[in-house]
Amino acid sequence: MSQVDEGGVALTGQGGLLPELVKAVLERGLQAEMTGHLGYEKGDAAGRGSPNSRNGTSTKTIATEVGDVDLAVPRDRNGSFEPRLVPKGSRRAGGLDEIIISLYAGGMTVRDIQHHLQRTYGTELSHETISKITDAVLEEVTAWQSRPLEEIYPIVYLDALVVKVRDGHQVRNKHAHIAVGVDLDGIKHVLGIWVQAGEGAKFWAGVCAELRNRGVKDVLIVCCDGLPGLAEAIEATWPSSTVQTCTVHLIRAAMRFVPYADRNKVAAALKPIYTAPTPEAAETALLEFAESDLGRKYPPTVKTWENAWKRFIPFLEFPPEVQRIIYTTNSIESLNFQLRKIIKNRGHFPSDDAVIRLLWLAIRDIEDKRARKRAKDKGKPPTQRTAPPRLVEGATVHGWKQALGALALHFPDRLDGYLN
Incomplete structure (x- = not known):
């Protein structure tokens, strides 16, 4: 250790202190395994006349977290020794695979x-x-993507990320859709990840069929950003479900046609529409905006609201406790924000499966990091805790008890059987 402090010996890498320690430990362990296999210690007289004996060593290089290590692996004359510490054919020590997976989940390419x-x-x-x-x-992703789900999810959020995927000789923009369901206890779960490769209606029909086959018998409300074909697929699979356009997405879409100079004015003029107490009051507010100077100046903004009206007004039929939850898909957008930071430097993905694999690993990695921070804060007074809560998976919806009560009154025939 004094040589390390003086810079004479490196900790890692070829000839470093840690690789030599790993080498010594592994070789002692292999010799102990050989002793157990033969039934006697090296040089022990008990081995005389034994049908099997030691037969020197063979050299093997394995990759470890601290660098490559050259091992002297013991052999026996019968060739029946099967080491478990460093199995035959293995070129990596335990732990290195986890490091590689962690780096990959962090957004690094191969x-x-x-x-x-x-x-x-x-x-x-x-x-x-x-x-x-x-x-x-x-294999883990496939098992996760096909796992059984709850029979009912009162609320499901859907949002998408744009990813670049190689398709033949071209790189195309595709949408990776993430579904987050809220169960009866108000706990969020990532239900699945799908990369859209076909037409909207056909694609969403396949997604809904998959969720149905995995056990989802009913969904009360689906909150999304007006994805083409989704409403029709939802209504075909769960006829009584309500498809709600995310109000925040709708406002953004309407503001797309407004220059910066008028954005604050238009935003203020649109507020009476989505804060109206009833669908009738909201329609009156939209008509007033359409007839105003700003409405006549920006007709595409008015058209955006008119086109989305059928999927917007269900939001106004619910009490405030529910409105606060289905108002926006922000709960899933916060996840997407973290995922975009991971995929932004990757260029493009070689396949749809590669997209799903990375997003699944990234979600798991994000939640693991947050869990480790919360573990460090355990035992501290609440005012001294700085660890972030769960991002999505396993997070509890704020104010869920009140919202569930309101949903039970609004959908008594669909929830009573699950709540009793």
């Missing part, structure tokens, strides 16, 4: 990970090896 491992740990892994490690996660 080649970025390859350079990072070589630069920081002195470990050289091929592009193919790292790809195999990340591809192995697909």
Whole structure:
């Protein structure tokens, strides 16, 4: 350790202190395994006349978190020794795979990970090896994407991310849709991730059929941003469901045609529409805006509200406790904001499966990091806790008890059987 302090010995990399410690521990462990396999210690007279014995060692290099390590693996004459500490065919020590998966979930590409491992740990892994490690996660993703779901979700949020995916010889923009369901306890769950590859109505019909096959018998309200074909697919699968256009998305879409100089004025003029107490009052407010100077100046803004009117007014039929929850898809947009930071430097994805794999890993990684921070704050007074709450998965909707009561009054025939 004094040599390390003086700079004479590196901690990691070839010849470093930690790789030598790892080498010593692993080789002692392998020798202990061989002793257990043969039934006697090296040089023990009990081994005389034994049908099997030690037969020297073979050299093997494995990649570890602290660099490549050259091991002397013991052999037996019968060739029956199967080490468990460093299994045959294994070229990586436990822990390195987890590091690679974590780096991948953080947004690094396979080649970025390859350079990072070589630069920081002195470990050289091929592009193919790292790809195999990340591809192995697909089994977990597939199991997660096909897991059974609850019979009813009172509220489901849907939002999308734009991702670049290679399609043949071209790179195309696709939408990765994320569905978040709120269960009867008010807890949010990411239900699935789908990359839209076909036409809207056909695509959403497939998504709804998948959710139905996974056990979802009913959805009360679906809050989304006016995705084409979604309403029709929802109504075909769950005829009694209400499709609600996200009010924040609607306002953004209407403001797209307004220059910066008039944005504050138009925003103030639109507020009476979505804060109206009843659908009739909201319609009156829209007519007044359409006939105003601003409405005549920006007819596309008026048209945006008129086109979305059928999917906007259900929002006004609910009490404030429910309105606060279905007003916007912000609960899922906060997740998308974090995911965009991860995918922005990746360029494009090689396939739709690669998109789903990374987003799933990123969601899991985000929640794990937040959980570790909360664990550090455990035991501190509430005023001294700085750890963030759950982002989406496992988070509880604020004011859910009051909202559930209002939903039970609004949908008595659909909720009573689940609440009793």
